[in-house]
Amino acid sequence: MKRILLCCLAICCIFAFTACAPAAQTGESFAMDTIITQTVYAKNDSVIGQNNQILRDIENKMSKTIPTSDIGRMNAQNTQDVEISDDTAQVLKTCVEHAALTDGAFDPALGGLMAAWGFGTQNAHIPGEAELEGLLAHTDYNAISAGVNEDGKAFANAGGTQVDLGGAGKGYALDRLAQNLTDNGVSSAILSLGGSIYAVGTKPDGSAYKIGIRDPSGSENDYMATLELDGKFVSTSGTYERGFTQDGTYYSHILDPKTGYPVKNELASVTVICPSGILSDIYSTALFVMGPEKGIAFAHGQGVDALFLTNDKQMIATDGFAEKYGLSITNKDYHG
Ligand code: ADP
Ligand code: MG
Numbered sequence: 001m002k003r004i005l006l007c008c009l010a011i012c013c014i015f016a017f018t019a020c021a022p023a024a025q026t027g028e029s030f031a032m033d034t035i036i037t038q039t040v041y042a043k044n045d046s047v048i049g050q051n052n053q054i055l056r057d058i059e060n061k062m063s064k065t066i067p068t069s070d071i072g073r074m075n076a077q078n079t080q081d082v083e084i085s086d087d088t089a090q091v092l093k094t095c096v097e098h099a100a101l102t103d104g105a106f107d108p109a110l111g112g113l114m115a116a117w118g119f120g121t122q123n124a125h126i127p128g129e130a131e132l133e134g135l136l137a138h139t140d141y142n143a144i145s146a147g148v149n150e151d152g153k154a155f156a157n158a159g160g161t162q163v164d165l166g167g168a169g170k171g172y173a174l175d176r177l178a179q180n181l182t183d184n185g186v187s188s189a190i191l192s193l194g195g196s197i198y199a200v201g202t203k204p205d206g207s208a209y210k211i212g213i214r215d216p217s218g219s220e221n222d223y224m225a226t227l228e229l230d231g232k233f234v235s236t237s238g239t240y241e242r243g244f245t246q247d248g249t250y251y252s253h254i255l256d257p258k259t260g261y262p263v264k265n266e267l268a269s270v271t272v273i274c275p276s277g278i279l280s281d282i283y284s285t286a287l288f289v290m291g292p293e294k295g296i297a298f299a300h301g302q303g304v305d306a307l308f309l310t311n312d313k314q315m316i317a318t319d320g321f322a323e324k325y326g327l328s329i330t331n332k333d334y335h336g
Contacts, residue, residue, distance in 0.1 A: 021204060022186075031055040032063070032170055033120075034194035040181065041188040041204065050184075051177045051191070058173050061085050062165050064111055071165060074158040075111060081155045084146075089154035091165055091172050091278065092146055098282045099141035102298070106286035107257035109141045111162030117262070119253040124244040126251065132260040138162070139257055170196045171235055171281025178233075178277065190229075195236045196281055199229040208326070215331055216240050216268035216309055224309070224334050227325035229273070235280040237288045238269035254288050265291045266310045273305040273325065292316045309334070 027038045027048035032055065040047050061084075064071045070084035084092075095108040112135040116127040127135075143159030165172075170193045178198050181189050188201035190209050199209035208230060212223030216238050227234075239252035243262070251262045272283040283304055287295035292308045299306040299318045305325070308316040313334045321327065 024204075027052070029055070032059050032173060032193065034170065037192045038177075039190050040186055041201075042181075042184055042186045044184050047181065047184050047186060050180055054176050054180060055173055058087065058169065058176065061088050062091060062169050062172075064162070064164055064166075070156070071163050074156055075162045078158055079160050081157045083149075084154050084156050086154050089146055089156065091168060092144065092156055092163070094172075094278055095165060095168050095282065096141050096144055096146075098279070098286070101302075102282075102286040102290070104141065104257055105289035106167060106282050107139060107141050108163055108165055108168065109144055109158075109161035110139045110255055110257050111164035112138055113255055113257070113260050114164050114166070114253075115162065117251070117253075117255070119244065120242040124251075126246055127260075136260045139260070167237075167285040168278050168282050170194055171233065171277040171279070174198045174233055174277035174281075195238070195241065195284070196277060197229065197234050198232075198277060200231050202230070212330075213271055213307070213309075214238060214240070214269065216311075217313070218331075222331075224313075224331040225327055225329045227273075227327050229325070232273050232275055233277040233280040234271060234273045235277075235284040236269055236271040237284040239267070240269070254285060256289055263289050266312070267292060267308055268311045269309045270295065271307045271309075272299070279304070 022041045022043045025040045025042060025045060025048055029036045029052050038048050038051060060066060061070050063069050064075060066072050070088035073082045099107050116131055116135055118124040138161050140161065143161050144163065145159055146156040149155055174191060174193055174196050177191050190199040197211050202208055208228040210226045211229050211234055213225045214236060215222040215224035237254055242253040243251055254263050256263045267288055270284050270288045272280045272287060274280045287299060287306055290298055295308060296316060296318060305321050306318050307321055315334050315336050
């Protein structure tokens with residue numbers, strides 16, 4: 001009798017759980033120049049729509065190619081103060097602070113250089129030496145200034161540079177989406193914005209969310225390893241994105257702000273995991289520029305988890321990386 005009762009109780013519990021467990025909602029959209037995929041377990045069926053609205057809002061404030069955005073207006077005004085949104089002010093502040101912290105390996109003032117190289121456009125090409133020299137003179141995050149005027153409104157000044165938040169925007173957007181999930185009481189979701197991913201909780205069957213780390217030598221859907229993510233942000237910067245080949249040489253879209261040229265080191269990609277989306281994005285770019293030796297030392301100093309992949313398929317990771325994230329190598333060509 002007792003056993004039957006227990007059985008009934010168990011069945012009731014399962015029914016109660018499945019009745020309460022929110023259904024999966026999925027969405028695929030395009031914003032910030034990238035494909036966005038979302039899987040969210042939420043009772044409220046408007047969460048994905050809310051997230052898409054947040055993304056559009058961020059793009060309209062921070063895209064350098066939208067003339068009316070905060071960044072579009074800052075770049076057009078060049079050396080004059082421009083009123084900007086609090087969101088853009090916050091991102092600018094984080095970018096400038098981390099430009100200093102990374103000794104300029106990350107520099108949000110390199111919009112002029114990026115435009116000259118024309119990555120991702122029909123006009124991608126190697127700029128002339130004189131053009132690069134001229135642009136380098138206007139590539140310095142120290143020139144960017146920001147503040148709050150008497151009316152309490154945020155303003156900023158590009159200081160003669162061209163601001164480009166391409167190395168931080170997607171990570172910041174993920175921070176905002178993650179906050180919206182929390183606000184909606186969502187405890188299980190996975191969001192992907194190009195090279196930046198956030199996952200929280202577990203799948204309905206209780207298993208962890210697994211993220212694939214792209215194989216830089218393969219095509220878009222090839223992974224060299226998987227890792228488990230819960231409540232953290234992962235960003236990868238790789239040479240395979242948005243680069244171009246001229247005269248037999250490949251030029252990647254990650255620039256060394258000190259030389260004005262694409263970074264040319266032994267790295268194929270850098271993956272960074274940390275509790276902040278914007279920092280995972282900034283650091284993945286910065287560590288790529290620093291290279292593995294300096295980058296690993298820097299990551300250890302900042303308490304950031306990072307995995308570097310070299311062109312000859314060597315993996316270099318910060319201490320305890322594999323254990324912390326259940327790293328599972330799926331392409332055995334990669335070695336430690
Ligand atoms: P993706 O945008 O493809 O996800 P990243 O996160 O690595 O890749 O960011 C690359 C973008 O960041 C470039 O498209 C450019 O806008 C900007 N960028 C490139 N090099 C740097 C750099 N050294 N510092 C700051 N931003 C950079
Ligand atoms: Mg980045």
